[in-house]
Amino acid sequence: MGRKNDFNIYTQEFEAINKKIERRNFLKSTAGGMGAMALGTLLSSSISTKTFEQQILDALPTIAPKAKRVVYLFMSGGPSQFETFDYKPGLIKMQGQGLPDSVRNGQRLTGMSASQALLPIASSFANFKQHGKSNTWVSDLLPYTAQVVDELCIIKSMYTEQINHDPALTFFQTGHQLPGRPSIGSWMSYGLGSENKNLPAFIVLVSKNASRDQPLYARLWG
Secondary structure (H helix, E strand, O other), X not given: OHHHHHHHHHHHHHHHHHHHXXXXXXXXXXXXHHHHHHHHHHHHHHXXXXXXXXXXXXXXOOOOOOOOOOOOOXXXXXXXHHHOOOOOHHHHHOOOOEOOHHHHOOOOOOOOOOOOOOOEOOOOOOOEEEEOOOOEEEEOOOHHHHHOHHHOOOOOOOOOOOOOHHHHHHHHHHOOXXXXXXOHHHHHHHHHXXXXXXXXXXXXXXXXXXXXXXXXOHHHHO
């Protein structure tokens, strides 16, 4: 009997506590405090003794940026590096041959090629020539770019281990294969700062057409 009474007492106490922390009661009891915290966050910049420009300077990296703005073009569905800047004469010699196991090195395949009996090597359909004082290889698909190649910095060391489009796109835009990390626009705004607190530090323009290209989700520029 004693244990049963103790159990009833514990049950009543638990129900009383649970009633106190119900969603509606919780919001009623904490609305004032939460509102004050939110208001303090909104007003923190206006009541600060530092000017807005000084706050921006404090948040910037210690190395002063040389650029004032960045125009970043991401060509989703554009020609690959093998048709633009990455000249591979060895592919011409191995045209049509199977991909050697030493190159694949046990890496997994995409769903489109996993069932193939042979993984043939295909060379670029574009023709390459060296341009400028730097003798940079540029394909004939970029004749005007080839004229100013000495003014460009072409990086060929970037790569991703992802074989599917979406994780690879996410990695390219954020530096991580999983979504949720800051995008390149966020890093640019961190490095360059913002000249106006009432305007966004960066904007994104997405082109659309009738073809079924790989979609660019909003999380890629958050």
